[in-house]
Amino acid sequence: MTGYLSSREDPMERAAELTPNALPVYRSPEGMVEVLQPSYPVYCVRTAKIREVAKIFLRGFPGDVLYAVKCNSEPHMLQELYQAGVRHFDTASLPEIALVSEMFSDGQTYFMHPVKSRAAISSAYRDYGVRYYVVDHPSELEKISDLIDPDPEVVIVVRIAVEHSGAVYELSSKFGASVHMAVDLAKGAIRRGYSYGFAFHIGSQCLDPGGYGLGLDLVRKALDNLDQPPACVDVGGGFPADYINSHGPDLETYLDAISVAVARLNLPESCRLLCEPGRGMCAEGESLIVQVQLRKDNSLYLNDGMYGSMIEEKLGLRLPVRMVASRDFSADLLLYTAYGPTCDSLDVYPAPLELPADVQEGDWIEFGRIGAYGTACRTRFNGFFPDTFVVVENEFGELN
Numbered sequence: 313m314t315g316y317l318s319s320r321e322d323p324m325e326r327a328a329e330l331t332p333n334a335l336p337v338y339r340s341p342e343g344m345v346e347v348l349q350p351s352y353p354v355y356c357v358r359t360a361k362i363r364e365v366a367k368i369f370l371r372g373f374p375g376d377v378l379y380a381v382k383c384n385s386e387p388h389m390l391q392e393l394y395q396a397g398v399r400h401f402d403t404a405s406l407p408e409i410a411l412v413s414e415m416f417s418d419g420q421t422y423f424m425h426p427v428k429s430r431a432a433i434s435s436a437y438r439d440y441g442v443r444y445y446v447v448d449h450p451s452e453l454e455k456i457s458d459l460i461d462p463d464p465e466v467v468i469v470v471r472i473a474v475e476h477s478g479a480v481y482e483l484s485s486k487f488g489a490s491v492h493m494a495v496d497l498a499k500g501a502i503r504r505g506y507s508y509g510f511a512f513h514i515g516s517q518c519l520d521p522g523g524y525g526l527g528l529d530l531v532r533k534a535l536d537n538l539d540q541p542p543a544c545v546d547v548g549g550g551f552p553a554d555y556i557n558s559h560g561p562d563l564e565t566y567l568d569a570i571s572v573a574v575a576r577l578n579l580p581e582s583c584r585l586l587c588e589p590g591r592g593m594c595a596e597g598e599s600l601i602v603q604v605q606l607r608k609d610n611s612l613y614l615n616d617g618m619y620g621s622m623i624e625e626k627l628g629l630r631l632p633v634r635m636v637a638s639r640d641f642s643a644d645l646l647l648y649t650a651y652g653p654t655c656d657s658l659d660v661y662p663a664p665l666e667l668p669a670d671v672q673e674g675d676w677i678e679f680g681r682i683g684a685y686g687t688a689c690r691t692r693f694n695g696f697f698p699d700t701f702v703v704v705e706n707e708f709g710e711l712n
Contacts, residue, residue, distance in 0.1 A: 335388055337703045340710065341601055341636050344702050345676050353616040353698035354601040355687065356678070358707070359392050362597035365563070366396035369593060372567035374574065375585025378402040378422055380549055381412060383590030383684050388701060389597065390415055402549075402588040406432040413440045424511070424546075424588065426452060426471055426487045434459050437466075444544070446471050446511060448489045453500050462505025467543045469509040470497045472530050476523040479515025479550055480558060480629070488512070491530055495537045502540055509544035509584075510534055516591060517629070518550035519560040521569035528573040535577070544584040545577070551592025553681050556630035563592060591684040598683035599708055600698070601636060604675045610648050612671065616698050617652010617659045621682055623689040625661055633665055636676035637711055641668035654694040680708040 338344040341356050348354070369377045378400040379393050385408060390401075394416055401412045404425040412419045422444040423436050436442040437460050447453045448471040460466055473488025489497060494510065501508040510531045514523035524547050531545055547570055552560035560566075574585060600621050606613040618626045625631060635641055646669045652659035667677070690697060 335701050335703045337705065340704055340706045341599070341676075341678050342638065342711070344704060345601065345636050345638050350601065350676075350700070351603055351605075351615070352700055353603075353621070355621075355682075355698065355701045356599045356601060356704040357388055357392075357701055358597055358599070358705075359388075359703055360705070361707070362389065362392040362594060362683075363396040365593055365596065366393050366398055368563050369567070369587070369589055370397050372564055373585075373587050374571050375587065376400045378424075378546075378586055378588045379593060380588045380590030381408045382688060384594045384598070384687055385411060386687055386701070387415065389594055389683070392597070393593070394419070400586075402590075406435055409436055409440050409442060422446075422469075422586075424469070428452070428455070430455060430459060443467060444469055444509075447497060448473075448487050449493075450497065450500065453497055453504075457504045457506075460506075464505065464507050467507045467509050468497070468501035469511045469544060469546060470494045470501070470534075472510055472512045472527070472534065474512045474514050474523070474527045474530060476514045476518070476520070476526055478518055478520025478523045480517035480519070480552075481627075482515045483513045484515070491533050494534045498534065498538055498542075507543040508540075509542045509546060511544075511546035511548060511586075513548035513588075514550045516550060517552045517555075517558060517560075519552060519558065521561060521566045523550065524566070524570045525573040528570075528577060532577055541580045542583050544586055545574070545579060546586040546588065547574075549588040549590050549592070551587075551589045553591050553595030553684055555624070555681060556632055558629055566592075595681045595684035596708070598686065599678050599680045599704075600682045600686060602677050602679065604671060604673055604677065605653070606673055607671065610646060612648045612650045612665070612667075613653070614650055614677065615653045616696070617650075617654065617661065619652060619654050619656070619659055619691045619693040620696060620698055621686040621690055622652070622661065622679075623685050624682070625663070628662070630663060631682060632680040632708065633667070634678050634680075634709055635668060635671070636678050638676055642670040644669040646671075653696045656693070678708070 512527035
């Protein structure tokens, strides 16, 4: 198995090599398994993939790219994105604002949650210098105006609801104003001495790039009723990852569609264009190695599950899966029911896993594309909490 590690070092020396974020580096998951023999879940971070996707956004989006911190707020993820050139961050809470501000002195945070506590607004403005605040209701605008004095550097970003069927998860039933209310909110921001902008979100895991044109058309309708130009237009997130059962076009197709739709707005040069990628930026940046801890006929008991990193599996997106090649496996495949480690019978994978017929206790399985929401939605139920990270250098599924 030593062939899976870099030939210039033996396994123990390779394990000792650290990245700048202090994560040990291995050539592959197989190399990591050979050294650590882990009985606990291990996240495999692919730093090259994180930077590669970030640079596609930075090159192809005609504005500022705000990483959606909620998707994966692990320090190594933020650090890799920063190293790739990301300097703007979509934050939804004061702890996220503090995290980014303390990590990056030149990082700019934006308070993009439409509902914020008064204490959070006050601290964001006074302690962290946040100047962009999303609203979708008059009460939220009133709350901000009670706490922040008139200031044209403060931008009230009005979120418009978008009904779009092309996304796996719709987001406008909870947040978003009608075009009519959005216009009133923008006028209210102007009267109070702030600048204004518009935002929308076409839904998470959007498979139809045309949805951005739909959202920008609503922005155009709102702008037609305003005399003052906006400080920004934010097209939100929605950029998809590539799952077994959910595929969108390539990322460049989305960025091109946005550029075409934005051009139709004839925005002034002073108007900033923003986007908020999360899933589409970081999903491929991590995988997860789990171990089979018991086999009962065609049932496998794994050391991570629905209360851990598998929120996407729970909600219907199928992650790519492979055996870690720690030994030779049968070419015959079986469908297995997989269970997570907790004592709750609800901790069961919603779809069967197709794996070799000779899987046994002690084998390792790798789930790909878990960089989005995998770490963000973990719980500590029953004391199980995956928190081990390593860097691997190869692509998912490469045996080298």
